Amino acid sequence: MSGASNPSQPMDPTGHEDPEKLAEFEQRIADGVLIEAGDWMPDAYRMGMLGMAEHHANSEIIGALPEGEWITRAPSMRRKLALTAKVQDEVGHGQMLYRVSQELGKSRDDMLRDLVTGKTKYHNCFNYPAPTWADIAMIQWLIDGAAIMNQKTLADGAYGPYVRTMNRINMEEAFHFKSGEDMVLTLMSGTPGQKKMTQEAFDRWWPVSLMFFGPADKPNAESRPPMRWRMKVERNDSLRQRFVNRFAPAAQDLGLTVNVVTKDDKGYVTSATPDEALMLDEATGNWSFTQPDWDEFWRVIRGNGPCNQHRLSLRRFSYEQGGWVRRAITSGTVSTPPAA
Amino acid sequence: MSKIREQLIQHEGDLAPGTPDTEHWIVYTQKKPEARFRWAGSLNAPDLELALQFSSEHYGLDEACVAILTHHARFAHDGPCGFEPLEAGDSAGDDGTSWCVFGLPRRGGNLELLGTINAPDSTEAIARGTTAYANGRIVQFRVVPEEHITISDGRGGLIWRLHDMNYKFAKGYSKGVREKWTRIRDAETYEDYRKEDIHKHF
Numbered sequence: 001m002s003g004a005s006n007p008s009q010p011m012d013p014t015g016h017e018d019p020e021k022l023a024e025f026e027q028r029i030a031d032g033v034l035i036e037a038g039d040w041m042p043d044a045y046r047m048g049m050l051g052m053a054e055h056h057a058n059s060e061i062i063g064a065l066p067e068g069e070w071i072t073r074a075p076s077m078r079r080k081l082a083l084t085a086k087v088q089d090e091v092g093h094g095q096m097l098y099r100v101s102q103e104l105g106k107s108r109d110d111m112l113r114d115l116v117t118g119k120t121k122y123h124n125c126f127n128y129p130a131p132t133w134a135d136i137a138m139i140q141w142l143i144d145g146a147a148i149m150n151q152k153t154l155a156d157g158a159y160g161p162y163v164r165t166m167n168r169i170n171m172e173e174a175f176h177f178k179s180g181e182d183m184v185l186t187l188m189s190g191t192p193g194q195k196k197m198t199q200e201a202f203d204r205w206w207p208v209s210l211m212f213f214g215p216a217d218k219p220n221a222e223s224r225p226p227m228r229w230r231m232k233v234e235r236n237d238s239l240r241q242r243f244v245n246r247f248a249p250a251a252q253d254l255g256l257t258v259n260v261v262t263k264d265d266k267g268y269v270t271s272a273t274p275d276e277a278l279m280l281d282e283a284t285g286n287w288s289f290t291q292p293d294w295d296e297f298w299r300v301i302r303g304n305g306p307c308n309q310h311r312l313s314l315r316r317f318s319y320e321q322g323g324w325v326r327r328a329i330t331s332g333t334v335s336t337p338p339a340a
Numbered sequence: 341m342s343k344i345r346e347q348l349i350q351h352e353g354d355l356a357p358g359t360p361d362t363e364h365w366i367v368y369t370q371k372k373p374e375a376r377f378r379w380a381g382s383l384n385a386p387d388l389e390l391a392l393q394f395s396s397e398h399y400g401l402d403e404a405c406v407a408i409l410t411h412h413a414r415f416a417h418d419g420p421c422g423f424e425p426l427e428a429g430d431s432a433g434d435d436g437t438s439w440c441v442f443g444l445p446r447r448g449g450n451l452e453l454l455g456t457i458n459a460p461d462s463t464e465a466i467a468r469g470t471t472a473y474a475n476g477r478i479v480q481f482r483v484v485p486e487e488h489i490t491i492s493d494g495r496g497g498l499i500w501r502l503h504d505m506n507y508k509f510a511k512g513y514s515k516g517v518r519e520k521w522t523r524i525r526d527a528e529t530y531e532d533y534r535k536e537d538i539h540k541h542f
Binding site: 178 | 348349350351355356357358359360361362364379380381382383384386397398401402403418420421423446447448449450480505507508509510512513514516517520521523524525533
């Protein structure tokens with residue numbers, strides 16, 4: 001579901017590396033050659049790719065939590081099957097991305113432990129609540145739609161193992177997006193109550209979707225390692241603009257209003273007014289829009305979002321509850337499982 | 341959200357001790373009976389039996405396929421990855437045990453099972469594999485002893501798609517999405533939207 005984070009920024013590519021090897025590496029990247037796991041690469045590149053793939057993997061498995069809550073409450077058997085399959089896909093994506101990360105030098109157990117102890121992050125968007133079925137529709141339509149846009153560009157990156165994993169993941173994301181689109185269309189073709197519920201969910205998820213791509217890049221982003229080394233290939237603002245161009249008119253066609261909202265500390269909307277900045281510039285084809293609340297973005301990323309504690313405590317619960325199984329299969333040691 | 345879902349699980353004390361990573365298995369799927377096995381992904385599992393179950397549940401149900409090939413990662417021997425396609429070498433022979441030869445058609449691509457060759461060790465297996473299969477179309481070879489390859493074609497107890505599973509593919513929603521959109525937009529506008537949707541964004 002989730003796109004990767006910005007690769008960590010403070011990377012000095014020249015420090016202790018062999019200048020000749022570094023120059024060859026950079027020339028290959030510039031020539032469009034993909035890097036494979038066995039190739040020489042600067043430490044900063046390895047660490048940056050590890051951070052990116054690990055963040056992405058964390059996001060996949062944490063992202064399964066808000067949707068997993070709704071499997072038992074899906075409104076029909078077909079929706080239940082689809083949601084179950086989607087959640088399974090997301091966890092599978094986590095599995096594949098942890099594998100990419102393992103090959104870059106970090107053990108899977110270390111990654112799972114760093115996640116539950118808060119040493120590493122996952123995508124901010126999963127720190128928001130999904131109180132209604134319409135939120136599940138919005139996650140699949142907007143967040144998965146944003147993820148596909150982002151991951152399609154990541155599949156044009158330079159690290160071969162990540163690229164082939166992205167290509168495989170994107171194939172499944174198309175199902176997630178279409179399922180979400182179908183759910184939103186169904187709800188907006190329904191009763192006034194369903195339409196109201198959908199608008200309220202849209203209000204909760206539209207600003208989160210805009211934040212999905214991350215804050216604006218630095219002006220010299222193209223010359224800095226993450227873009228110069230093609231770990232990411234498109235600016236965050238550029239992806240955000242493409243997202244708005246795609247989804248704002250579709251939302252309006254559906255009868256949804258793009259609002260500027262304020263939220264309380266539980267992530268619920270306290271006020272919503274139509275986004276007066278939202279309009280199409282015929283000359284450029286771009287839609288103008290109001291930026292999301294970036295102060296909120298930083299607050300949530302620092303651990304103070306509506307659901308940060310819930311997500312991590314549930315993830316830690318799963319990790320600790322599964323510990324006796326892992327010990328049994330890796331060392332043959334069986335001890336009483338911890339009390340639930 | 342219901343009260344029970346709002347409940348915050350409280351944790352006391354340090355995190356439980358860690359565990360070593362379980363074994364690493366590599367999975368390839370075959371989409372049609374005569375098609376080549378192609379890399380699908382990898383997984384962690386403690387033994388072959390669970391690896392086969394996981395690969396069936398995960399990779400076997402992700403896309404239509406007729407068989408799954410699995411091997412433990414430690415049995416894979418990779419040759420160097422070239423920047424240009426490799427040309428055929430001159431190593432030949434029929435001695436030794438049987439090795440499965442996989443080829444990477446391009447960097448960032450997926451390994452494919454090309455066939456088998458006999459060789460006394462992995463180095464010679466890669467050399468003979470290069471002679472037999474390179475032909476300017478492969479950038480890297482992997483060889484795996486055939487005895488460590490497990491192929492499951494569904495007759496060994498794996499569960500394959502026996503019923504309608506359209507709900508887990510994008511195409512399963514095409515008709516419904518089209519009908520619902522065209523109730524909102526006219527058919528021509530929807531067609532433009534759909535084409536743009538696929539080509540520009542997905």
